[in-house]
Amino acid sequence: SELHSFLQQLPKCEHHLHLEGALTPQLLFSLAAKNHIQLPKDDPAYASPEALVERYRKFDSLDDFLGYYYIGMSVLLHAEDFEALAWDYFQHAANDGVLHAEVFFDPQAHTSRRVSYDVVHSGFQRARQRAQAELGISSELILCFLRHLPPADAMSTFEQDAVLASFGAGGVVGIGLDSSEKPFPPELFQAVYSKAEAKGLKLTAHAGEEGPAEYIRSALDTLKVERIDHGVRLIQDPALLERVAAKNIMLTICPMSNVFLKGVSSVAELPLREFIDAGVRFSINSDDPAYFGNHYILSNYCAVQEAFHLTTDEWIQICNGSIRGSWCSEGRKEELL
């Protein structure tokens, strides 16, 4: 669009990016070869990176995507693999004008494959340090629990020594909840969220992506989150929408993800105009860009512009809200504003 260079130079914060979702088919195949990982022989999608790209264009739901997402990450074994993955993402982010990134990772998807938490965390830490030093991108890590696994599994992950040691400044700043949304309502994870809150961690959860607005309410009431990841179904509950606006709860919206996973048939169908008019704060994010047509954050900004024709003032409001809703230091926010 004609506003491409304006959108490129906006000071962006990304709040909804799964590092494992930045695994491109190219990197997936090269790590599979390096690590001698056998990709599924019975699925023609794994015939080549090109075949995989084609298959990714045909997801019919969140769960259809998640099947490929969990197979994809089976190629990640060593700290250098996790570092390469995150570094690949940070380079895209820098090109797109991201100054600050709060990135998710799914430890249970690795520890369940006997890859230790320290391997995962140390690889990501090295990429983060390099992104800060070479690209000027500040970042935070958000540890997500997998909601399709039992809540007791989340709790035992949380209580591992290596995990506890990673909490705090420079490490993991917050927790999230992701994976298959229905039928796993937020309240199942109240115990682990309450422990995380007691440790001073920031709290967010995926809710209202495929699940009902009621899951958003439960995330706010039972998990005490200060953000909602996706949250597009908030539009179905006007009273809750008012409450989210009044409390300045930020939604981390992922437009191209919603299109690829068939939550909406086009970006124009997202209730972004209604959110703006109701004063609901939201940021625009890429979710799993390597699985969703390589649409990194700028591509999501452009898609929103093409669908909604926002004014430059509205864009500046979105970016300012994203900075204010970030989990960086107040000093860093001042630099970004």
Ligand code: ADE
């Ligand atoms: N894990 C990675 N991407 C996700 C998404 N969009 N929703 C739920 N879980 C996820």
Ligand code: ZN
């Ligand atoms: Zn997500």
